[in-house]
Amino acid sequence: MFQIDHLGIAVKSLAQAKKFYETLGMNVMPEETVAAEKVRLAMVPMDGSRIELLEPTEDDSPIGRFLAKRGEGLHHVAxxxxxxxxxxxxxxxxGTRFISDEIKVGAGGHLYVFIHPSSAGGVLLELCEDPPTGV
Structure with a gap:
């Protein structure tokens, strides 16, 4: 069975985004940095899934470019x-097109890969798997 793991939301300020969700009464997990993606993030757990708040650490990062082109908002569905x-x-x-053929390790040790929007109805789709155990 598939489930939505998380919704990735690009934000200009992680601090402001976290404050909003905390004011809403939600628990925001501690921040993490994924250096390979040039992003700082915080997860907001929900019943069975999460919201991933994404702030670029550099303007030339994927999230930085997204913000410059489209502004804050939904970045991907995982x-x-x-x-x-x-x-x-x-x-x-x-025949599915991927952003990269490489499986990467992201936040919390999860494995992930992105499917190009051209293969997923215009949506950037991320596949993710729980972190490997016993490694």
Whole structure:
């Protein structure tokens, strides 16, 4: 079964975004930095999924470019998968276009890969898998 793992929201100020969700009464997790993506983030857990607040650490990062072009807002939808490698293999066989062929390690040690919007109805779609255990 698939589920929405999280919704990624690009923000100019992580501090202001966190304050909004905290004022709403939601718990915001501690900030993390994903250096490879040049982003600082905070997760807001919800019942079975999360909101991921994304602030660029550099203007030339993917989130920095997104903000410059489109402003704050929904950046991507992430689906949880149990077998990211198998999912990628099936999707590639069907002609799906990816942002990168490389499975990366992101926030909290989760594995992830992005599907190009041209293959997903105009939506940047992320596949993510729980962090490996016993490694």
């Amino acid at each position: 689906l949880h998968v149990d077998d990211i490698a198998g999912s990628i293999e099936r999707l590639k066989a069907a």
